[in-house]
Amino acid sequence: MPRVSELIKKLAVTLGFDIEGHLVNYEPHKDLSKTGGVHVKQGKGSVTNIVMLDSRGTRELLKSGNLREAIQMTPSEVGGMTREDLAGYDFLALLAQEDNRELLKRLQSIISHDDFVALSIAATIRKYEIHSQGAKAVELRNRLRQHFKERGNRIYVFFASGMLEEFMGPTLAWIEFSGTISDRMKALELWNACLDHMDYAIYVNRLMTDDEIVHGLRQRFRIDNVPVVLLFGRTVPIIEKIGRAIKEFQTIESEYQVDAFSYGVTRKEYRLGDHDSVVCIVNKFADGGAAIPSQSEDDGEDGAVEE
Amino acid sequence: MAERKEVVLMMFSKKDTESAILSTGRKVLKGEIVDADGRISNCRKCGRKLTVENLGRILPGSIDLYCDNPICFNEFSVKLV
Numbered sequence: 001m002p003r004v005s006e007l008i009k010k011l012a013v014t015l016g017f018d019i020e021g022h023l024v025n026y027e028p029h030k031d032l033s034k035t036g037g038v039h040v041k042q043g044k045g046s047v048t049n050i051v052m053l054d055s056r057g058t059r060e061l062l063k064s065g066n067l068r069e070a071i072q073m074t075p076s077e078v079g080g081m082t083r084e085d086l087a088g089y090d091f092l093a094l095l096a097q098e099d100n101r102e103l104l105k106r107l108q109s110i111i112s113h114d115d116f117v118a119l120s121i122a123a124t125i126r127k128y129e130i131h132s133q134g135a136k137a138v139e140l141r142n143r144l145r146q147h148f149k150e151r152g153n154r155i156y157v158f159f160a161s162g163m164l165e166e167f168m169g170p171t172l173a174w175i176e177f178s179g180t181i182s183d184r185m186k187a188l189e190l191w192n193a194c195l196d197h198m199d200y201a202i203y204v205n206r207l208m209t210d211d212e213i214v215h216g217l218r219q220r221f222r223i224d225n226v227p228v229v230l231l232f233g234r235t236v237p238i239i240e241k242i243g244r245a246i247k248e249f250q251t252i253e254s255e256y257q258v259d260a261f262s263y264g265v266t267r268k269e270y271r272l273g274d275h276d277s278v279v280c281i282v283n284k285f286a287d288g289g290a291a292i293p294s295q296s297e298d299d300g301e302d303g304a305v306e307e
Numbered sequence: 308m309a310e311r312k313e314v315v316l317m318m319f320s321k322k323d324t325e326s327a328i329l330s331t332g333r334k335v336l337k338g339e340i341v342d343a344d345g346r347i348s349n350c351r352k353c354g355r356k357l358t359v360e361n362l363g364r365i366l367p368g369s370i371d372l373y374c375d376n377p378i379c380f381n382e383f384s385v386k387l388v
Contacts, residue, residue: 004315053317061317062326070317071331073367077313078387080366081327082380087318089377090364093384094314104388113385120381120388140377147378 004079005051008061008070022057025049048098050091055084089124092131096123103165106172110187115155115195118148122156129160154198163203167194167234167277174273183272190270193279197230204233204242213245214252217282221261227284234277239269242278249282261285314387324359331370335359340372350374352382 005023053061058081061067070079082090097104100123108116121144128137144152158164168190175183194201202216213231220229231242246265253263266281319327325335333348334341340348340357348357351371355361363375366383373379 004313008315008317048312048314051313051315053315055318055320055323058317058319059323059326062319062323062330067317067327067330068332068370070315071365071367071370073386076311077315078367079315079317080364081317081319082364083324083362083375084318084320086363086375086377086380087316090316090380090384093377093381094387097384097388101388104385108385108388117378117381117385120385121378124377124381143376143378 004070004072004077005049007079008053022054024052024054048094050094050098052087052091092127093120093124096120096127099123099127103169103172106176107168107191110172110175110184111191114148115151115191118144118152118155119159121152122159125156126160151195154195157198158194161203163194163201166205167203167232171234171270171272171275171277174275178273186270186272189268190277190279193268193281194230194232197228197281200224200226200228201230201232204231204238204245206235206238208241210241210245210248213242214249217245217249218252221263221282221284229282231280231282232278234275236276239276239278242280243267246280246282312387324362327365328359328362328372331365331372333372348372350376350379352376352379 009023061070067081071081072079097120104116104120104123107119111119121140125137125140125144128134128140141153141156144156148155168187171187171190175187179187200220202213202220204213217229217231220226231246233239233242250263253261262285264283264285266283268279270277270279328335328340332343334343338358338360340359340362342348349355350357350373351366351368352373353376355374355376357372357374361374362372364373364380364383365371366373368383371383373383
């Protein structure tokens with residue numbers, strides 16, 4: 001079967017129209033062996049060739065009558081038409097998807113379709129930002145928020161801050177390698193737990209000290225005055241560090257004589273293969289112990305521990 | 308062997324929208340796009356009524372029409388991941 005671009009070229013030649021100068025080619029290349037924290041796939045790389053035919057070229061082809069055969073989709077090729085003023089966006093969206101293909105591919109079988117589309121839009125917004133097109137990025141972010149509500153915005157924050165790649169990347173890579181259905185379900189729980197409280201989240205990495213975590217918690221609860229803070233991290237030393245920091249934070253807070261709050265911690269640990277992750281939801285309770293309502297009260301899932 | 312994929316997008320200008328619609332076997336009646344069987348065409352993803360003004364993309368599937376909302380394009384493009 002001929003490639004779509006070849007098909008178009010052939011069609012143009014039969015019409016006596018030279019299309020060569022009207023095709024614009026882009027070849028984003030990605031070496032699979034060098035992405036991700038774990039080497040799970042040793043490939044020689046994938047190439048997606050994005051070809052755009054300018055509107056003058058298309059006009060000539062349209063004069064010929066029927067372009068139906070060029071609008072097709074097979075696993076290796078896709079042909080379609082787009083309005084001139086939208087082509088820039090379409091190209092950028094395809095490019096963003098291509099750049100984050102590994103991550104998207106791994107998440108595709110785990111998260112819902114809506115979350116997946118929101119993630120692909122988040123990648124496009126990030127692309128706009130990288131290309132210093134702030135106005136377009138803001139416009140698209142507003143559309144994302146309008147369409148996918150607050151969850152869409154949280155997906156954007158999770159992705160654009162790099163936390164998604166760093167926190168879930170290795171786990172997702174492991175799932176791709178030897179994940180079972182229950183592992184996928186756990187990954188989905190992890191994804192949902194992170195998104196539920198992404199607004200005031202603290203991602204703990206190797207370099208973060210206990211004091212910094214305590215400071216982060218105090219700032220969010222005392223200055224930002226939020227009812228819930230999400231703390232998350234992976235690997236055993238970091239999980240221990242989070243546990244220590246929460247205890248220290250609770251000790252400091254218990255010393256308040258005036259304006260005292262008590263804090264409840266819902267801690268969920270996930271083990272997927274060799275990867276340990278923890279998600280802690282710290283709830284602030286009003287003085288006297290009445291719980292301040294939180295969006296994602298636990299429904300007794302495995303691994304959830306109330307401290 | 309490297310995995311190769313080709314995505315070809317043919318750009319059409321606003322004034323060529325009508326010819327683009329006709330090339331798919333649909334018709335334009337008073338600015339609105341209608342299928343060969345006379346039904347009004349809607350965006351494949353959001354279901355918005357399509358006109359010559361708001362038609363954004365013609366993409367594969369059953370030669371589906373999409374409106375000019377970027378989110379509708381992403382709904383399609385995620386299939387290519």
